[in-house]
Amino acid sequence: MGGRAIVVTSGKGGVGKTTATANIGLGLARHDRKVVMIDGDIGLRNLDLILGVENRVVYNIVDVVSGRCQLRQALVKDKRFSNLFLIPASQVDQKDAVSADQMRELSAQLKEEFDFVLIDCPAGIEQGFRNAVAAADEAIIVTTPDVSPVRDADRVIGLLQSSLGDPQLIINRMSMAMVRRGDMLDRQDVLDILAIQLLGIVPEDEAVIIAGNKGSPVVLNGGSPSGKAYERIVRRMLGEEIPIPELNGHGGLVQRLGKIFFGS
Amino acid sequence: MGKVNVWVEVVVPQEGVPLFSIKGLKGGPIFLFDDQASFSDVIAAVEEELTRANGFFRDSPIALHFGGRVLHKEEWWQLKDTLHREGLLLRYAVASSSASRDLLYKEGLPVRENLLSTRERKKDQETAQQGDGALYLRRGMRGGQKKVFDGDVVLVGDVNQGAEIIAGGDVVVMGTLRGVVHAGYPDNTKAVVVALNFMPLQLRIGPLIAIPEDGQNHRGPLHPEVARIFDEQIVIEPYKGKL
Numbered sequence: 001m002g003g004r005a006i007v008v009t010s011g012k013g014g015v016g017k018t019t020a021t022a023n024i025g026l027g028l029a030r031h032d033r034k035v036v037m038i039d040g041d042i043g044l045r046n047l048d049l050i051l052g053v054e055n056r057v058v059y060n061i062v063d064v065v066s067g068r069c070q071l072r073q074a075l076v077k078d079k080r081f082s083n084l085f086l087i088p089a090s091q092v093d094q095k096d097a098v099s100a101d102q103m104r105e106l107s108a109q110l111k112e113e114f115d116f117v118l119i120d121c122p123a124g125i126e127q128g129f130r131n132a133v134a135a136a137d138e139a140i141i142v143t144t145p146d147v148s149p150v151r152d153a154d155r156v157i158g159l160l161q162s163s164l165g166d167p168q169l170i171i172n173r174m175s176m177a178m179v180r181r182g183d184m185l186d187r188q189d190v191l192d193i194l195a196i197q198l199l200g201i202v203p204e205d206e207a208v209i210i211a212g213n214k215g216s217p218v219v220l221n222g223g224s225p226s227g228k229a230y231e232r233i234v235r236r237m238l239g240e241e242i243p244i245p246e247l248n249g250h251g252g253l254v255q256r257l258g259k260i261f262f263g264s
Numbered sequence: 265m266g267k268v269n270v271w272v273e274v275v276v277p278q279e280g281v282p283l284f285s286i287k288g289l290k291g292g293p294i295f296l297f298d299d300q301a302s303f304s305d306v307i308a309a310v311e312e313e314l315t316r317a318n319g320f321f322r323d324s325p326i327a328l329h330f331g332g333r334v335l336h337k338e339e340w341w342q343l344k345d346t347l348h349r350e351g352l353l354l355r356y357a358v359a360s361s362s363a364s365r366d367l368l369y370k371e372g373l374p375v376r377e378n379l380l381s382t383r384e385r386k387k388d389q390e391t392a393q394q395g396d397g398a399l400y401l402r403r404g405m406r407g408g409q410k411k412v413f414d415g416d417v418v419l420v421g422d423v424n425q426g427a428e429i430i431a432g433g434d435v436v437v438m439g440t441l442r443g444v445v446h447a448g449y450p451d452n453t454k455a456v457v458v459a460l461n462f463m464p465l466q467l468r469i470g471p472l473i474a475i476p477e478d479g480q481n482h483r484g485p486l487h488p489e490v491a492r493i494f495d496e497q498i499v500i501e502p503y504k505g506k507l
Contacts, residue, residue, distance in 0.1 A: 151407055154424050158406030192440070193424055195404070 003034075005107045005117040007136035007164075011152030013123030015144045016172040019208060020230075021120040022050045023219040024140075027234030029084035030219075033115040036075065038106075039089035040132035041122040042097055048088045052215020053079060062090040065102040071109060080220070085114075095127045100134035107135035125159060133160060139167035140199060145174055145185040150193055157196060168199040170233065175204040200233035201244055202226050283309040286450055293324060293414065293432070293450075294358075294379075299331030303339045307346060314350045320430060320449065322351035324414045329379065330357065335364040340371060404439060405429070414449075425465050434458070434507075444468075453493045458503055462489040467498060474498040 008021045018041075025037045038061065039047035048054040059074035064087065078084035087106075090097065103119075110117045119135050122128035133139070139160050143153040153169075160167055171190055178184035187201060202208075205226035211218045218227035219234070232242050283298045283306045297306050314321065326347075347354065356374040359365050365375045398416035407426025411417065416433035427443035429435055434456050435447045441459035446468035448455025453470040467474045472493060488503035 151424075151426055155407040155426060158409050161406075193422075193442075195422065 003111040003114045003117055004138060005111055005119065005136045006138045006140055007040075007119040007121050007132045008140045008142060009121035009129065009132065009156055009160075009167075010123065010142045010149065011125060011156040012143070012149035015142050015149050016170075016202070016208075017123075017142050018046045018050050018120050019212065019217070020140070020142050020170055020172065020202075021118050022047060022217045023227075023230040024234055024237070025084060025116070025118050026051075026078070026081070026217050027219045027230055028116050028237070029078065029081040031234065031238060032083065033238075034083045034113070035116045035118065036085040036087065036110050036114045037118045037120060038087045038110075038132075038135070039120050040103075040128060040135075041120065042089045042093055042095050042128060043091070044122070045089040045091045047120050048076070048086060049215060050212055050217065051078060051086060053086060054215070057088045060088045060090040061106070062093045062097045065098050065106065071106070095122070095131070098131055100131050103131045103135040125156065129156075133164065136164060139164045140170060141167045141194070141196070142170045142172055143190065143194070144172050145179070145187070145190050147185070150185065150190055153194055157194060166196050168197050169194060170199050171201045173204045174201050198244060199236060200229055202229040202233075284313060286313070293321065294327040294329055296329045297331065297333065299333035303333075303336075303342075307339075307342055310343070311346055314346070318412075319351070320412045321414070322412075323353060325353045325355045327355050328357040328373075330359040330361070330364055332360050333364060334361045335359065335367055337367060340367060344371075398433070399431075405443065407443075423459075423464075431455070455492075456507055457491040458488060458507070460488050461486055462491070462500060467491055469493050469498055472496075472498050 008017045008024070010017050021037055025035050028035045037047060039045055041047070042062065045060075048057055053076050056076045056079075058076075059069040061074065063069045064071050064074045074087050075085040076088060078086065107117055107119070117135070119132045121132035141153050141157060143149045157167060169190075171187060174187070175184055179186045187198070191198060203225045205218070205224055207218050207221060207224035208226050211221065218224050219230040221227045222231070232244075236242055283301050285296050287294050287296060295310070344354075354373055356376060357368045358376050358379055359368065360377055365377070368375045398418055399411070399413040401411070401417070401419045401421070403419075404421025405411065405419070405423045405427035407424050410428040410430070412430045414432035416435070417429055417431040418436045418438070419429070420438040422439040423429065423437055423441045423443040423445070425442040428445075429443070430446045430449050432449055432452065433447065435445050435458070437445075437457075437459040439459070440461035441457075441464050443464060444466045445457050445464050447457045448470040449468075451470050453472075455469055457464075457467060457469065464476070467476075469491065470493060474491075489500050490503040490507060491498055491500045493499075
């Protein structure tokens with residue numbers, strides 16, 4: 001039975017693809033799934049840092065596709081879970097060091113052994129993006145609730161729909177305070193434009209930045225709001241039906257009711 | 265008719281290229297070629313315009329008007345190549361020179377001495393009703409997508425910012441219009457744009473362009489509106505059930 005190959009993409013850079021990939025990977029591994037993550041950002045490697053395994057990297061994806069090493073040798077085992085692996089990106093090569101066909105083949109091989117193959121996509125829609133998408137059967141789009149990332153996400157969904165079907169959406173760095181002040185899009189604004197299924201919302205949380213700097217993703221920290229959000233996302237991916245809660249902030253539920261009764 | 269929103273900036277179109285121009289007739293576009301200038305200049309102008317049109321006329325049936333020009337075989341072949349390369353379909357040609365008519369006729373193209381009179385054109389139009397062969401899309405458009413069609417376009421879905429529709433006729437969006445729409449391309453001032461939620465980034469009808477005032481485009485009214493040209497301006501008003 002083959003695994004699921006999922007690309008985590010966005011278009012816009014810096015919205016949280018790598019963070020999401022790391023947290024989802026760890027979360028799934030914690031639920032006893034066999035997971036491999038591929039860092040698709042050749043030239044600007046990041047996923048190893050976020051996971052805190054940068055000193056364990058020996059071979060990378062370019063070594064694998066060019067035959068300098070066996071696939072097995074490039075798999076970096078996570079320091080917390082023995083069922084979680086990473087194939088790092090190369091830090092020196094360019095995005096065209098790997099082809100879409102090579103990615104597809106690599107993914108096919110990995111799907112035989114792993115339950116989940118998560119591909120961290122680079123920003124943009126050029127070769128790196130095309131490679132990452134080629135390796136996948138499904139997609140998760142990450143965006144922040146801001147106009148520029150949402151527009152890029154829309155573009156990316158348009159590019160993906162014909163090959164991967166409708167992706168699912170993670171809205172990252174949602175700040176209810178900013179939404180209330182009218183300084184940020186709310187979830188309905190985003191969904192009105194992107195019109196795809198919402199997988200989860202991750203609130204703005206300092207803990208994410210700290211976690212990134214320490215190489216210890218928040219999903220492991222059950223106390224943080226963002227960690228809890230990622231855990232819920234992972235469980236939804238595993239089939240559990242968990243409603244997406246209104247984020248903290250007074251009047252959440254009342255506001256919703258208000259909209260239904262009085263229209264606006 | 266009541267005007268509701270008058271958009272602030274209306275941009276007047278550039279002068280057309282005198283060597284060659286395109287007019288939109290009901291049956292389809294007609295290319296008018298200057299009949300005095302050197303033909304190689306005319307062909308260059310055609311190529312430039314077609315490049316700018318960016319595939320707009322692909323698969324469009326067009327008519328050619330040579331005026332009094334006496335067309336030579338090599339010139340015709342050159343022109344025919346250029347047009348075919350762009351995927352244009354040729355309906356007929358108009359030429360007052362009988363030598364040109366002979367040549368074109370031998371080349372297999374229906375020819376006329378003049379354009380149809382208004383009465384004949386009206387008859388031509390009756391058989392090609394508005395909405396005939398409209399492009400019907402049962403999905404929305406996302407940023408980066410572009411649709412070009414020389415008739416009317418009906419779309420059931422949203423047109424997101426970053427998407428573009430260029431239509432020779434009307435554009436009807438059964439959804440939220442946030443992208444760029446150009447109805448009545450290139451010069452049909454009777455074309456209209458209808459949308460359930462009218463918030464385009466930029467709106468063009470025929471030769472006019474309108475840009476919404478800043479701030480007008482957030483959370484627009486949720487009732488259908490129609491945009492049309494009135495008094496040489498683009499005006500938008502609520503759609504009351506008929507155009």
